[in-house]
Amino acid sequence: SQTIHQWPATLVQPVGSPLSLECTVEGTSNPNLYWYRQAAGRGLQLLFYSVGIGQISSEVPQNLSASRPQDRQFILSSKKLLLSDSGFYLCAWSVYTRDQPQHFGDGTRLSIL
Amino acid sequence: KQEVTQIPAALSVPEGENLVLNCSFTDSAIYNLQWFRQDPGKGLTSLLLIQSSQREQTSGRLNASLDKSSGRSTLYIAASQPGDSATYLCASILTGGGNKLTFGTGTQLKVEL
Numbered sequence: 001s002q003t004i005h006q007w008p009a010t011l012v013q014p015v016g017s018p019l020s021l022e023c024t025v026e027g028t029s030n031p032n033l034y035w036y037r038q039a040a041g042r043g044l045q046l047l048f049y050s051v052g053i054g055q056i057s058s059e060v061p062q063n064l065s066a067s068r069p070q071d072r073q074f075i076l077s078s079k080k081l082l083l084s085d086s087g088f089y090l091c092a093w094s095v096y097t098r099d100q101p102q103h104f105g106d107g108t109r110l111s112i113l
Numbered sequence: 114k115q116e117v118t119q120i121p122a123a124l125s126v127p128e129g130e131n132l133v134l135n136c137s138f139t140d141s142a143i144y145n146l147q148w149f150r151q152d153p154g155k156g157l158t159s160l161l162l163i164q165s166s167q168r169e170q171t172s173g174r175l176n177a178s179l180d181k182s183s184g185r186s187t188l189y190i191a192a193s194q195p196g197d198s199a200t201y202l203c204a205s206i207l208t209g210g211g212n213k214l215t216f217g218t219g220t221q222l223k224v225e226l
Contacts, residue, residue, distance in 0.1 A: 043117075043202075043219070044157075044214075044216040045216075046215075049212065049213065059213070090157065098144055098212050101162045104157040106156045107155065
């Protein structure tokens with residue numbers, strides 16, 4: 001069966017520090033991968049998605065970037081965090097067809113001080 | 114741009130009650146619609162996915178319906194239990210929107226003993 005792992009579960013970072021969140025998927029090949037952010041009082045917002053290694057689409061202009069160095073690895077990064085980057089970050093995967101649901105990891109709670 | 118609205122934002126019911134959660138969307142050109150459950154501080158669990166050609170999907174005590182012409186979907190929960198307490202999110206993929214989900218802000222459900 002397929003599983004998705006995100007780490008860390010919780011992170012507290014100072015403003016201006018770098019960020020690296022990692023997501024890996026097991027049990028499937030060539031998945032679509034997604035990064036979402038859920039800010040307090042707001043809905044889930046798609047940040048990035050990837051259909052293959054090195055292929056990243058950005059949905060909103062922001063202080064973050066994403067990379068996919070391996071087929072089942074998706075990384076969310078920032079060079080300098082802002083207070084507005086606080087939130088709950090969720091990674092998800094799906095098979096390449098749109099007929100199947102997206103499956104989510106347990107998320108990373110990011111607090112910027 | 115697709116906008117997804119969920120009403121009510123919060124709902125409290127006694128155990129055993131049947132209930133309906135509502136989801137409305139502005140663009141009826143959807144490819145499919147998904148319902149998710151989110152427990153506090155956790156990721157999302159996919160509950161049901163309805164293709165645009167379908168009218169409803171059922172899984173156990175859950176039944177989701179879709180009416181594209183009116184831009185509405187409902188999630189029916191039969192014989193509610195305290196374990197059903199969670200936030201329920203609906204999300205749609207547009208026909209021309211790749212695999213990008215647009216989420217509603219959710220309905221927070223509490224089932225009381």
